[in-house]
Amino acid sequence: MEIRQLKTFINIVKLGNFSHAAQFSGYTQSTVTTHIQLLEKELDTLLFERFGQQISLTEDGQHLYKYAEKIVKLEDEAKNALNKSNIPHGPLIIGMPESICVFRMPSLLKEYNTLYPDVELKIKFGTSNDFHILLRKKVMDLALFLEPSINDSDLINTALWPEPLVFVTSPNHELATVNELYPKMLADQTLVLVESDSSYRVILEKILQKENVHLKTVLEIGQIEAIKQIIMQNLGITLLPLVSVAKELDANKLVLLPWKGPDIKLSAFLVHHKDRWINHSMKAFIKLLKERLINIQR
Numbered sequence: 422m423e424i425r426q427l428k429t430f431i432n433i434v435k436l437g438n439f440s441h442a443a444q445f446s447g448y449t450q451s452t453v454t455t456h457i458q459l460l461e462k463e464l465d466t467l468l469f470e471r472f473g474q475q476i477s478l479t480e481d482g483q484h485l486y487k488y489a490e491k492i493v494k495l496e497d498e499a500k501n502a503l504n505k506s507n508i509p510h511g512p513l514i515i516g517m518p519e520s521i522c523v524f525r526m527p528s529l530l531k532e533y534n535t536l537y538p539d540v541e542l543k544i545k546f547g548t549s550n551d552f553h554i555l556l557r558k559k560v561m562d563l564a565l566f567l568e569p570s571i572n573d574s575d576l577i578n579t580a581l582w583p584e585p586l587v588f589v590t591s592p593n594h595e596l597a598t599v600n601e602l603y604p605k606m607l608a609d610q611t612l613v614l615v616e617s618d619s620s621y622r623v624i625l626e627k628i629l630q631k632e633n634v635h636l637k638t639v640l641e642i643g644q645i646e647a648i649k650q651i652i653m654q655n656l657g658i659t660l661l662p663l664v665s666v667a668k669e670l671d672a673n674k675l676v677l678l679p680w681k682g683p684d685i686k687l688s689a690f691l692v693h694h695k696d697r698w699i700n701h702s703m704k705a706f707i708k709l710l711k712e713r714l715i716n717i718q719r
Contacts, residue, residue: 614648614659
């Protein structure tokens, strides 16, 4: 029985299936399957009941899960107790929205990797909803949220910077020359938006619902770069963080639509679970982030 097999087993239980555990751990799905097969062979039992794509723990699997969590926790405690060095090392998993990672964090991530080459840094894209789940399941160490505010009692958060949001479209769009954009002007327009659980999309949809505005078409695209390409082809209007479209606005590839509806205000927050032990790798990242905060906000 190997620690990595137990960690794979724990991740499957927490994330709900083999493929999600493989993706999160950086393994192939065949490797994850092999880890479980080896555990089941060594323990001479089945750990999961399989019903098509659905899985559930067997009774023996439930017993093993209790011990597996204790064993993995003891391994971490032993490493921390025996390692006298304060040099950051080992895995560090951080969740970030695409806009923060791609448009604000590249220099900091490069510097962190240079300073701490022994840290196995993994960046996971997603929304605040994704990060809530993963932080609470303790399979993610830190996360950067984009939210109006954070009030969860089990999450420790630090406000970092305000993140301005803007409506943009193609210079050839019929609304490109308007001096003011009101919610009612979005009726019968095509909006190209990020995932449905993205914080700023949720806020926008609440505003439109309150204003009784019905959109003609909503295209949901998972990547900001893809959204920008579609908008530049004059296929609609989008709402994105200003930092993600600044270059296109400067190059006149996109134009700003002056929003006159209710404010859509978000800020970036650094978040971790209140019960998460802050190891040296996490401390180093938090420290570097605070030291580079002024540069990151530019």
